[in-house]
Amino acid sequence: MRTQTLVRPRRLVDPRRPAGLLSAALSLAVILSSGTALADSRDDLKAAYNKALGQYNNLELDPALAALDQALAGTAADDPATAPLRMLRAVIIFSNSGNKNETTAAFVDAVKADYNVALPTELRSPDLQKLLDKARKDSGASAPSESIRHTSPSIDGCGQDLKFEVLTSGIPDGGQVGLYWRNVGDSGEFKSVTMDAFGNIATASVLASEHGDKPVEYFVYVYDGANKALGNKGAQDNPLVAEVKCVKEEPKPKEPEKPPPPKHSLPKIFINIGLGTGVGIARGVADQTYSQYTPAGNFNYGLKEFACALARWSSGTGDLPGDPIQYQTQMGPTVMAYGAPYSVEQLAMAYNAGECSAHHKVSTGMASAPFHIAPEIGGRIGKKLVLSGFLRIQAVTGSKVYRDDPKASLPDSYVNDVTNLNPEGIRSKPGITMAGGLKIKYFLGSDEKKFRLFVGGFLGGGFTRLRVPMGFANDRNGNSVPDDKEAAYEGGGGCTAVWPYQYNCSEPGSMASTGAIQQAAAVTANADKSQRIDTVRIGGGMLGGVFGFHWQAAKHFGLFGELQVGVWFPRTTSLLLDLNVGPVFTF
Structure with a gap:
């Protein structure tokens, strides 16, 4: 309506x-709007209301009341749409009989249907309004x-x-x-x-x-x-x-005829920027770690080890004395200043140059080569063959070696590193590690494919380093003893002072001996017990195979990934597996 x-x-x-x-x-x-009509059962109630209202105006009270009762039959008592009919029914009852109780009861029915039911202007009178207000109170309902x-x-x-x-x-x-x-x-x-x-x-x-x-x-x-x-x-x-x-089924469009597949022959030039990591077999000796002494662990620490520890510290990054004669010639002033309680003659007689220059052996096992950059430039030399030159630049070795400062003067190093109860030391890093060579790859599959697998081989020269946990702490004071294993003397065999502690084996109860023991104990207590991480260098030459993929994503751009399995030799011959991935620029 x-x-x-x-x-x-x-x-x-x-x-x-x-x-x-x-x-x-x-x-x-x-x-x-053309959509304002609402035709449902509510229209039937409104039609019944209008009919009864017309009969009421014509003083046809009984027919009007009968029409309302018929329209309300079967309706819910709390349906707000019935409230106008129930209100009109109460008005007709009052007009027909003047019975206030029946009228109030009829108004209660209207209020229960709609608490806010109201008398239209044309039906409103003071008496009816009072009865409606009373019915609102009697209904027990409350305002919404x-x-x-x-x-x-x-x-x-x-x-x-x-x-x-x-x-x-x-x-x-x-x-x-x-x-x-x-x-x-x-x-x-x-x-x-x-x-x-x-x-x-x-x-x-x-x-x-x-x-x-x-x-x-x-x-x-x-x-x-x-x-x-x-x-x-x-x-x-x-x-x-x-x-x-609303889900509408749309007719499926007719599929166009598929064009012939494009030709994707291999590009002529490849520029690969590879980022990779590796894992190999570590064996041999550590790069930066001399053979370590552990006098507290019943190691046979004698004058030979004392002489070597003093020579390693005083030489810094230079060469060690080549024999006892050179030791006595070069180390005299150093022994006098820092070698107590022994003389240069005693230490020179015990010195062994070969053992002193030895690096610490590592346990054979798998070790990582954390991160390297592998640039490569290649050219197609056949329908499916590509020849390229490559580099392997090791950017991260993972080494964590701390030692005394080899560039400091001996007096400064002795105070700040050697005799310091909590030496900081400096981090020592291995040198640049790089390798390079030639690689040939044979591409599998048809030229129509953008994704191609390849196999091949490589050879070249250079070195790489494998990250090796050493199993003991760093030596920040430079005496060739891990800082958490310090001892003032070796007591497992004959008594020997451990450098730099001035322990007097002849007078173990002296102030010097007591001070040496306390000094070593303090260094041990203050030591950073985290494990020393060194590296093992392998290589000289390399030879191996490669397997991978090339995906030509666009005309001049693609992605590649490859696994290289190589043997590195002759220095510390080992097996290394490298995984490289990265972008490819093609022309």
């Missing part, structure tokens, strides 16, 4: 916001917490109208209810629809042809006869949403 057109100001003002902040004008001179009650509608299917219904707390004389809607995602103005009011219920529909089977965002306002907004559900900047789920 259509209603009269709303007459409202030209711009809608949200009562919760200043008028100047409204983002878009909404015309309230509502153009009646919301002035507008509404559940958003939804549609599960295509081509269906959206039906809106709101229950208000009252629509004043001359007042109306407006629905404002638009499709979700539409940035245009909201369309306005006058809602059909019956009692305190307002209804409206948006036809399927209008919403186009798309979700709708909307809000509802109630106005009095003076154009004042009394309440709303939703707002322009915070609209409600009515879901519309």
